[in-house]
Amino acid sequence: MDKEFVVSKILSNNVVICEKEGKLYVLTGKGIGFGKSKGDIIKNENSIEKKFVAIDDEDKEDYFKILQNTEKSIVAVAEEIIYMASQKLKEPLNSHIHVGLVDHINFAIRRVSEGIDIVNPFLVEIQTLYPIEYSIAEECIHLIEDRIGVKLPESEIGFIALHIYSARVNQSVSDSLKYTKLVKEIINFIQKDLDISINEKSLEYARLISHLRYALQRVDRGKTFENFLSPNLEKRLKKEFKVSKKVCTYIEKRLGKPVPDTEIGYIAIHIARLNDSI
Secondary structure, eight states: OOOOEEEEEESSSSEEEEEEEEEEEEEEEETTTTTTTTOOOEEETTTTTTGGEEOOOHHHHHHHHHHHHHHHHHHHHHHHEEEHHHHTTTOOOTTHHHHHHHHHHHHHHHHHHHTOOOOOOTTHHHHOOHHHHHHHHHHHHHHHHHHSSSOOHHHHHHHHHHHHHHHTOOOOOOHHHHHHHHHHHHHHHHHHHHTOOOOSSSSSHHHHHHHHHHHHHHHTTTTOOOOOSSSTHHHEEEHHHHHHEEEHHHHHHHSSSSSHHHHHHHHHHHHHHHHHHH
16 A cells, blocks of 8 residues: 655645654655645655655654744745755755754845845855855755745855755754854964965865864864874974964864864964965
8 A cells, every 4th residue: 555645734836744654744846735735645656755855753843833933935945945955965964954944044034134134254164165065055045036035145155055064964053153163263363373364265275174174073072083194294394383283272272172183283284285375
């Protein structure tokens, strides 16, 4: 017997909320909601089976609240975005994005309609650290304008990219933002300490902030990696090691966790490459 999904809410012609055996599902597909009503049965045909996305039980209550307190059109476009991102990435996203992204888009649209500027001081870092997610988020902004008629500012591309990235790696958006913010603080610290101006479009900059992101995650999770660096490296890169040690001390204070000596050497190398490129 075919599995059957019971329609509980029609969000748009393209997005339907269904229930089956006590679980909540989002069904996204062109025209899938056309002519449907609450209580209708949708058979799990092979052609649409992969379009069913389950909402985890731990997110179910919050998602119901979102459905009750948010305009259907906003929930619908957020679900289209989630489906599109998952298809482009060819991987499922953490269920919590169904709550977090809807809530964020709803808040962003409200602020824009009220004439409130949305500032994202980490836009460059987000674009460099998460280029794939950023590219998808650019499409999302156009989809929101097409569906809702509201043009969100460029700053929102970064925030939406963070939601997509966080859902990919099963990390909270606040943690993703914490690392991104700390990377920016470190870059500012390095520029000030060396009295240099870093080209944010350079390959050396991209490599440095990418290394810093993973270094922060390793430190935060108590992970280390083997040191393959030459023992004489510190003698050759005295200035860079001095700056790197200051950076690692700063990281320790911000994260409240010790930074292994191996991190000092690798950060020093990236600082040296950055300095040589200027």
